Amino acid sequence: MKVLVPLKRVADPDNANKIKLAPNGAAVDTTGLEWKMNPFDEYALEAALRLTENGKAPKQRLGEVVVVTLGPKECEQTLRSALATGADRAIRVDTTDEALDGRLVAHALKSIVLAEKPDVVLLGKQAVDGDSNQVGQRLAELLDWPMATFAATIREEQGALLVGREVDGGVLTLRVRLPAVVTVDLRIVAPTSVFSLHTDAAAHKYGEGVRFAPLPAIMAAKKKPLDTKTLAELAPGVALTTKTLKFEKPAARSAGVKVKDVSELVEKLMNVSKVL
Amino acid sequence: MPHALVVAEIADDGKPKKATLAAISFAKKALPAVGGAFSILVLGSAAKAAAQELAGYGATKVLVCEDPSLAKYTAEGYAPTVAEAGKGFALVVATATSQGKDLMPRVAARLDAAYAGDCADVSVEGGALRYKRPMYAGNTFGTVELTTPVHVATARQSEFEAAQPSGGSSPVEAFAKVAPGAAAGRVDIVSFDTVKSERPELTEARVVVSGGRALKEQFFQVLEPLAQALGAAIGASRAAVDAGYAPGDYQVGQTGKIVAPQLYVAIGISGAIQHIAGMKSSKVIVAINKDAEAPIFQIADYGLVADLFQAVPALTAELKKRRPAG
Ligand SMILES: Cc1cc2nc3c(=O)[nH]c(=O)nc-3n(C[C@H](O)[C@H](O)[C@H](O)COP(=O)(O)OP(=O)(O)OC[C@H]3O[C@@H](n4cnc5c(N)ncnc54)[C@H](O)[C@@H]3O)c2cc1C
Ligand SMILES: Nc1ncnc2c1ncn2[C@@H]1O[C@H](COP(=O)(O)O)[C@@H](O)[C@H]1O
Numbered sequence: 001m002k003v004l005v006p007l008k009r010v011a012d013p014d015n016a017n018k019i020k021l022a023p024n025g026a027a028v029d030t031t032g033l034e035w036k037m038n039p040f041d042e043y044a045l046e047a048a049l050r051l052t053e054n055g056k057a058p059k060q061r062l063g064e065v066v067v068v069t070l071g072p073k074e075c076e077q078t079l080r081s082a083l084a085t086g087a088d089r090a091i092r093v094d095t096t097d098e099a100l101d102g103r104l105v106a107h108a109l110k111s112i113v114l115a116e117k118p119d120v121v122l123l124g125k126q127a128v129d130g131d132s133n134q135v136g137q138r139l140a141e142l143l144d145w146p147m148a149t150f151a152a153t154i155r156e157e158q159g160a161l162l163v164g165r166e167v168d169g170g171v172l173t174l175r176v177r178l179p180a181v182v183t184v185d186l187r188i189v190a191p192t193s194v195f196s197l198h199t200d201a202a203a204h205k206y207g208e209g210v211r212f213a214p215l216p217a218i219m220a221a222k223k224k225p226l227d228t229k230t231l232a233e234l235a236p237g238v239a240l241t242t243k244t245l246k247f248e249k250p251a252a253r254s255a256g257v258k259v260k261d262v263s264e265l266v267e268k269l270m271n272v273s274k275v276l
Numbered sequence: 277m278p279h280a281l282v283v284a285e286i287a288d289d290g291k292p293k294k295a296t297l298a299a300i301s302f303a304k305k306a307l308p309a310v311g312g313a314f315s316i317l318v319l320g321s322a323a324k325a326a327a328q329e330l331a332g333y334g335a336t337k338v339l340v341c342e343d344p345s346l347a348k349y350t351a352e353g354y355a356p357t358v359a360e361a362g363k364g365f366a367l368v369v370a371t372a373t374s375q376g377k378d379l380m381p382r383v384a385a386r387l388d389a390a391y392a393g394d395c396a397d398v399s400v401e402g403g404a405l406r407y408k409r410p411m412y413a414g415n416t417f418g419t420v421e422l423t424t425p426v427h428v429a430t431a432r433q434s435e436f437e438a439a440q441p442s443g444g445s446s447p448v449e450a451f452a453k454v455a456p457g458a459a460a461g462r463v464d465i466v467s468f469d470t471v472k473s474e475r476p477e478l479t480e481a482r483v484v485v486s487g488g489r490a491l492k493e494q495f496f497q498v499l500e501p502l503a504q505a506l507g508a509a510i511g512a513s514r515a516a517v518d519a520g521y522a523p524g525d526y527q528v529g530q531t532g533k534i535v536a537p538q539l540y541v542a543i544g545i546s547g548a549i550q551h552i553a554g555m556k557s558s559k560v561i562v563a564i565n566k567d568a569e570a571p572i573f574q575i576a577d578y579g580l581v582a583d584l585f586q587a588v589p590a591l592t593a594e595l596k597k598r599r600p601a602g
Binding site: 148 | 350352373374375377378379380382384385386388390392394409411419422457458463465467471483518523524527530531539548556561568573574575578579582590594595
């Protein structure tokens, strides 16, 4: 199985409340925040690794994982960390974050898919900076491929994936025949969420969360192939059609009061806030 | 001037989902930029009843596409018809339910349109639509401009009042199904494991009681009686869902459900920014946590520092005593 994983680096999501705005709200200022791999993309990478191995012998790669990012040179760090975790090859499409929107990213990824011919494209369900939640769906449509968004579980079958999707009201299970696009949700990295055909699903349990790169792998990752492409060659003539004109901070909520016990709490809810 | 098209969502009982009323409100706010009129599109194997009901909301017309192959929603099966219907409109909008978020970007790609998802507001500036979108876990709002001839958007349900019927009856017209592409033949629905609950819908409830990791296996045992006493829906943090104490469908937050009830009670929840992103528009927030320093207290109107396993049963009892009818 060959899996393509598009990944984006975002400003540290656990400190997103520390972002500042440039004067007049012209831009988001993330100075001082570390770049991290979008958490959903970390999860997509973990799922891709599970799909290309026998969970019992993960050192032996039984498929190929190609990671791709669209962004400036410094994004190569993110690609290297994905290579260290186990991805085989990386592609960077040279551009800047400001020059992208979901439509453009999807068009560029389509060109890469046509060249790389993966069985599956595994993406995050959303990049947690723009919280835009569209690239996977758009890519599936451009390719006329089936898709399973918001995946919580994936079981590989012969020529297909059985995907459990977290949707309103419960879990919807789809079977998508390959090639297909899958976008992942939080639960995809639970111990029994993803199994390839090589792994004995009845007997194997993964660790909770994503795997970490051992030190030697970090060194070895420096030698893994990393190609660079340009946006102009992958998405010729595709213009930017989404512009954020201004950013603003939401109204802040301030801390209220501490109550001493439940009867004071009920008192306040009934007589002060009048919500009961 | 091209109008707006609202894509409705039908519930299992054949009625329109209440969520659809948020998209109608969105379209109504957009009216000055879309020629003052909107239509509604309904798809399904038996969609006439839903279309009739939606005919009471002031739309120019209600388009109905009925076909046995549309009985169960898949994005691959629905997108071609929705996109075809959307041609010639200035704006195609649905509510940001899990179906809306799955379908509409696919529709946008088919229309080669730009997409603004999960919008908290829409306004008109110099005759053009401006979309207000939460970003960075709700820590900033971006005002977004789309420059394709057709725009595709989804509306965040908690930020739009449910539209009220306006009287009158829009004409209902049949819309022919568009044959889907190869993708539709390569996806099958295998099963739907529904979460059964007596409680109201999380996104529509007046009161929400949410539990975190601290609830452990007693999640429902502790929260149900309180939710019952308050007539509340039950929500959960990611950690509670990850641990298996509550179903995934209960998760409130940046990447789960967005709620804005009159009263939100956070129990044994620390208040990570991803959780806060999903509930901070609530009118009144109550937090019960044994750690006085928990970040949730920074946004709570009323904080109770206590062990939840004592405080929650006591609160339930107190409510029953004071509000015997509730
Ligand atoms: C990409 C991404 C997306 C995410 N999306 C979401 C999301 O949508 N929603 C979400 O909720 N989280 C989300 N998270 C996770 C989030 O960062 C937190 O990890 C999570 O919200 C923590 O859940 P919690 O508050 O239940 O657990 P904890 O942080 O462990 O807090 C438990 C709390 O319970 C209190 N406690 C313990 N025992 C008791 C007791 N006996 N009585 C009273 N209080 C007690 C503790 O003091 C503590 O404050 C996301 C994370 C990532 C990386
Ligand atoms: N600049 C980018 N480079 C690579 N992948 C991206 C980029 N932007 C988005 N993606 C992928 O698309 C997914 C959804 O992103 P979005 O639609 O922007 O929320 C992400 O989780 C990534 O997998």
